[in-house]
Amino acid sequence: MNVAGTARLSLAYGAPGTLPKLVVCDQSGSVRTAQTVLTGDINRDGLVEFLDYMAFANAWNTAEGDAAYNRKTNISLAPSGPQAIDFFDYLVFVSVWGLGL
Secondary structure (H helix, E strand, C coil), X not given: CCCCCCEEEEEECCCCCCCCEXXXXXXXCCEEEEECCCCCCCCCCCECCHHHHHHHHHHCCCECCCCCCCHHHCCCCCCXXXXXXXXXXXXXXXXXXXXXX
């Protein structure tokens, strides 16, 4: 996609209870889609619940390059520098606890 140009963004909704897909159409007419995800839903089952908490806890206090680092648990991305699972990720995680489709 041409970053300097303009693009049209829209959401494509599927079956009830599923997250929409992001649809991007660039100036040349090329269409790309990306699946949206529920923040905090680490195992992608549509709920932010105990299984997600366990994955989050297993990755707690790890950083990129560590064996236990899980990029799906890094839900509060640092603007620069190495990514880590820290208190900022925890704050986001607890704010979405219990959400679901």
